Amino acid sequence: AQSVTQPDIHITVSEGASLELRCNYSYGATPYLFWYVQSPGQGLQLLLKYFSGDTLVQGIKGFEAEFKRSQSSFNLRKPSVHWSDAAEYFCAVGAGGTSYGKLTFGQGTILTVHP
Amino acid sequence: GAVVSQHPSWVICKSGTSVKIECRSLDFQATTMFWYRQFPKQSLMLMATSNEGSKATYEQGVEKDKFLINHASLTLSTLTVTSAHPEDSSFYICSAREASGFTDTQYFGPGTRLTVL
Numbered sequence: 001a002q003s004v005t006q007p008d009i010h011i012t013v014s015e016g017a018s019l020e021l022r023c024n025y026s027y028g029a030t031p032y033l034f035w036y037v038q039s040p041g042q043g044l045q046l047l048l049k050y051f052s053g054d055t056l057v058q059g060i061k062g063f064e065a066e067f068k069r070s071q072s073s074f075n076l077r078k079p080s081v082h083w084s085d086a087a088e089y090f091c092a093v094g095a096g097g098t099s100y101g102k103l104t105f106g107q108g109t110i111l112t113v114h115p
Numbered sequence: 116g117a118v119v120s121q122h123p124s125w126v127i128c129k130s131g132t133s134v135k136i137e138c139r140s141l142d143f144q145a146t147t148m149f150w151y152r153q154f155p156k157q158s159l160m161l162m163a164t165s166n167e168g169s170k171a172t173y174e175q176g177v178e179k180d181k182f183l184i185n186h187a188s189l190t191l192s193t194l195t196v197t198s199a200h201p202e203d204s205s206f207y208i209c210s211a212r213e214a215s216g217f218t219d220t221q222y223f224g225p226g227t228r229l230t231v232l
Binding site: 004036041042043044045046090100101102103104105106107108 | 119147149151157158159160161164208210212214219220221222223224225226
């Protein structure tokens with residue numbers, strides 16, 4: 001069975017500091033990997049996704065993530081955090097084809113940004 | 116980007132009653148919609164996959180008689196929580212898959228908060 005682990009429940013950073021959110025997955029085949037952000041009252045917004053190809057993926061809002069198959073990881077990074085980045089972040093894994101959209105999510109990481 | 120709406124955004128009901136939640140894709144046709152459930156401070160768990168014009172496929176452990184899903188059109192799926200009990204209180208989130216010759220993307224709705232008294 002597939003699973004996703006986000007080891008950090010809550011992370012606090014200062015505005016302007018760099019950020020890395022960790023994500024480890026377990027999946028039997030080549031995974032489809034996603035990072036979503038959830039803000040109160042908002043739907044989950046896709047930050048970026050990885051299906052194949054270049055293992056460094058660029059997303060929206062200045063985020064990037066790197067797929068490391070050997071470590072079963074897909075960590076999310078941002079070089080300089082803005083106060084508006086405060087939200088909850090979810091890593092997810094899924095499959096393609098007819099199963100596309102059936103996602104397994106991690107527990108989420110709440111990001112707090114200090115001014 | 117594409118928008119998915121849910122209605123209502125929050126609902127409070129008495130134990131034993133049924134509650135219907137709507138999920139609509141506003142500017143695209145969604146052949147597939149998904150229903151997730153999110154407990155407080157926990158992750159989203161996939162409940163079921165809904166395909167237009169066919170029966171929903173439920174994940175293991177989800178009671179299909181309690182959580183009735185109807186995907187009547189390419190833009191609307193409904194989740195009915197039947198005979199709701201306090202343990203059904205949760206945040207229900209739908210998503211819709213837009214799959215065409217140019218894109219295959221999933222969009223999430225804002226969620227519906229259900230509280231059963």
